[in-house]
Amino acid sequence: MYIDLIAGARPNFMKIAPIIDAIKAAKEKGTDIDFRLVHTGQHYDKNMSGSFFEQLGIPAPDVNLGAGGGTQAEQTAAIMTGYEKLLMEKPSDLCLVVGDVTSTMACAITAQKMHIPVAHVEAGIRSGDWKMPEEINRLATDAVTNYFFTTSEIANENLRKSGVEDDRIFYVGNTMIDTLLKHRSRFQKPAVWDEVGLVEGNYLVMTLHRPSNVDEEENLKSLMDEIIANTKDLPLVFPVHPRTAKMLNNLGISHERLHMVEPLGYLEFNYLVERSKAVITDSGGITEETTVMGVPCMTLRDSTERPETITIGTNELLGVNPDAIQPALEKLFAGEWKKGGIPEMWDGKTSGRIVEHLIELLNK
Structure with missing residues (x-):
């Protein structure tokens, strides 16, 4: 065979x-x-x-x-x-x-x-x-x-x-969870941890790559402004694709708490996710990993092909309207985010x- x-x-x-x-x-x-x-x-x-x-x-x-x-x-x-x-x-x-x-x-x-x-x-x-x-x-x-x-x-x-x-x-x-659980004990601290002085549970991780979020300049700026404005004094770690980084720079988006870093390896990225207060993303796969690791997750998309991460897990679908970001973060900081569970099998x-x-x- x-x-x-x-x-x-x-x-x-x-x-x-x-x-x-x-x-x-x-x-x-x-x-x-x-x-x-x-x-x-x-x-x-x-x-x-x-x-x-x-x-x-x-x-x-x-x-x-x-x-x-x-x-x-x-x-x-x-x-x-x-x-x-x-x-x-x-x-x-x-x-x-x-x-x-x-x-x-x-x-x-x-x-x-x-x-x-x-x-x-x-x-x-x-x-x-x-x-x-x-x-x-x-x-x-x-x-x-x-x-x-x-x-x-x-x-x-x-x-x-x-x-x-x-x-x-x-x-x-x-099978993504097979990989996650096999390697969880081997997660590696990335360089940004010490460079920024990150503290477990006291920073957020971001990822954005969908064209609807990163290719429309006005929307991208509004999303970033809302995220920065409503994350209190917490560091934002954003492993970012060079094309998106260039767009953010062109838009003049920068902040002392926003740390844009090169895309990370699997073990380094999940080290950050597991220890974060929450993740803001438009990725589908990350919502599965945050669900298993019990990390609050906010998805900037209008739809998801992984609804079990919402009905069972720690994920919430916010849509792409920047106005949805403030109430979601207020809920997080009030300690009212759902605990979530792990889907069967x-x-x-x-x-x-x-x-x-x-x-x-x-x-x-």
């Missing part, structure tokens, strides 16, 4: 790392199973260098398709062309894709057209917002998927509503469940 593991962006590798561990563990027990780690090259990130793979125990990719950048259509075409060539040279028994990036959709379609079954990890999650490229990727991927591995009962129901039979849906949990054992199902399915 030979499985392609597809990754194209940094979060994909975090989701695939524990699956690699589970496959290796099954192989060591004598199971006929092996994998090929395929990096599509969708994103080049200097922080995805050897240190990132070393931190998470990820082997070097077996193949890099080198898709690179370009428009979404150009990137999709490059990934599909590269993966098709790879499958023609050496087909696999299964294509396993994770998440919702362009690589997920492109490789799923390519594999299915070459009669190779597709498994989708994080299947069935939906934001309902078709303006997000990720939502289109989710819908297209699930339309050609054979086996659906889900993180929540909400995702299961989304799939059922679209006509997927129960015997193809496997509620297994969240977010227990660090998801990848083992996935591999058990794959062995059973592929040996039928």
Whole structure:
């Protein structure tokens, strides 16, 4: 049994790392199973260098398709062309894709057209917002998927509503949490901790990357002004992409409490998150991690594909209107933020469940 593991962006590798561990563990027990780690090259990130793979125990990719950048259509075409060539040279028994990036959709379609079954990890999650490229990727991927591995009962129901039979849906949990729990004891203090003199529970972490937040200058300025004005005397640590940093500088946004730093490694970033008073973000994955670590989280988006982080966890959806920031922060500082809980099966054992199902399915 030979499985392609597809990754194209940094979060994909975090989701695939524990699956690699589970496959290796099954192989060591004598199971006929092996994998090929395929990096599509969708994103080049200097922080995805050897240190990132070393931190998470990820082997070097077996193949890099080198898709690179370009428009979404150009990137999709490059990934599909590269993966098709790879499958023609050496087909696999299964294509396993994770998440919702362009690589997920492109490789799923390519594999299915070459009669190779597709498994989708994080299947069935939906934001309902078709303006997000990720939502289109989710819908297209699930339309050609054979086996659906889900993180929540909400995702299961989304799939059922679209006509997927129960015997193809496997509620297994969240591989991102497998990675988080495995490495939690190894979180590393980043340089900014001592440089700024941070104190546990007495600072906030920020991340912003969605175009709706960072590409519209007036909105970005309003968001930042509201955050700075309503965070009392607490430091704000903002690991920021260079493009966003340039925009913030152009807008003249600076403050003695605002500390813009380079993007951080996985272990360093989560060290900060775990010890923060709260996180302000527009990321989906971070809301899962804050939920498990019990850290208050405010999401600057109008919709989320991870509603369990709100109904069960520590996350609240504020929208993109800057006026929502002040009341949310007042609630936080009044000690009235919800405690939250951890969703079912977010227990660090998801990848083992996935591999058990794959062995059973592929040996039928």
